[in-house]
Amino acid sequence: MTAASTDVIRRKIDRARPTQAEGAPGADRGWRLALARAARDAMGLDLDFRSLTIARQSLAEILETVPDRALLALLDGPQGGLGVIMLGATVTATFIEKQTLGRLSAQPPVPRKASRIDAAMVAGVIDRALQGLDEALVEEADLVWAGGFRYASYLEDARPLGLMLEDEAYRVLSAEVVLGDGGREGRVILVLPAAGRGASPVLAPDIAEADIPQFTEALSAQVMQAGCRLDAVIGRLVLPLHQIMALQVGEVLMLPTAGLDRVSLETVEGRHLVPARLGQHRGMRALKLSEAVTGRSAAPVVLRPLVQPASEEPPAELRAAG
Known part of the structure; x- marks a missing residue:
């Protein structure tokens, strides 16, 4: 086999091999755990991920992929950075139904446009999920671009995003999720600036070189974390x-x-x-x-x-x- 034919085969193999999602596995695993735990702890709702992709997109590409009737929430991040989270109509309706009725009906929800009241009701779940993402990435490099974001405001439609968000590259975490036992399916899209503006991760110290903390300091740290x-x-x-x-x-x-x-x-x-x-x-x-x-x-x-x-x-x- 000649060298030229070997190079052709190698290029075909590399082209067929799936590329690893940018930011994985830190942000991939962290967002899966954070969103699922937020839905479970805040509403008692089971949320499973069918798929999750992480890609780098421009602002123009993001504006073209906004789901129909999605709830759009602007996120405030470190150093004035702005992001956005998009909840599909089925996801929003399921969150509201679980919070108001305490259960999910057998019939699928009727698709409708999200309102400001809907945004206020799911704001706590969004913040809980973003806080869980921070905790999951505390020792991960992805904390620089994925950490420190919280719910800021509700957007009635996607038109203001072209003016509010900077024309730069963004990391887009697009997830297909399954809600409850009824198997309701929907989309959750998290859009964050690709340029890292957050705090650097806290790396675990080398035990061999670090000093062993005193008992009183460790006890004080545990006491200060207790509920009151x-x-x-x-x-x-x-x-x-x-x-x-x-x-x-x-x-x-x-x-x-x-x-x-x-x-x-x-x-x-x-x-x-x-x-x-x-x-x-x-x-x-x-x-x-x-x-x-x-x-x-x-x-x-x-x-x-x-x-x-x-x-x-x-x-x-x-x-x-x-």
């Missing part, structure tokens, strides 16, 4: 037991110092930590802290009990509130 419940208290009222037993229907209990801008963030024991203001964030109730939380101790806030008999006329502000 905090209560947001708008007002507190302390009454004698005989006065509580004498309460009647229609009686009004006055909270003179209560207010939406005077919320107290407290521990389960009633210790005041920091003042806050009640508001909302992405359609959910939220607290905005008025100052930083410190290690100082403070006495619990106790309001003087005031009871207004039912026979007395309630104040004007209560009558206006109904």
Whole structure:
């Protein structure tokens, strides 16, 4: 066999060999695990991947592959980088149905255009999946371009993407997923800038060269990761037991110092930590802290009990509130 014929055969073999997806196996494996766990933990929904491809595409190519009636969510990333996640109509409808009804019907959902309310309901699942991707890539090189993104806003259609996204190369993770036991199928497309702008991965230190951490430091790290419940208290009222037993229907209990801008963030024991203001964030109730939380101790806030008999006329502000 001549050298020329050998080169021809070698080129044919190389052309037939499938190319490894760019960014695999780190981003490939990480996104599979992160999205499946987010659907399971947030909604109790089984999500399996039928296929996942990772490719480098231009902005023009991305705009041509937007699924019909897809939910488009803009993602905010490190150093001002922007990405986008596209949920197919079946995926969006299944997420909403599982959250609202707690189960999936036997009939497939009717295709419809996603709304801003739909985006608000799935924003938590998207953020949970992206956070899981960060955790899966903490020691992977793909963390530089795939890490640090979170839900930013909802887009009604794909037209603004041509103006909002920079005209650069993007890494596109296109997945075909199966939802629930009914075998519903849909698409999930994650588009992130190919140029890495995120933090570098944290490489595992060499145990032979690294110093062994002290027991107290390791214990402190474990304790600081433990969960802690905090209560947001708008007002507190302390009454004698005989006065509580004498309460009647229609009686009004006055909270003179209560207010939406005077919320107290407290521990389960009633210790005041920091003042806050009640508001909302992405359609959910939220607290905005008025100052930083410190290690100082403070006495619990106790309001003087005031009871207004039912026979007395309630104040004007209560009558206006109904």
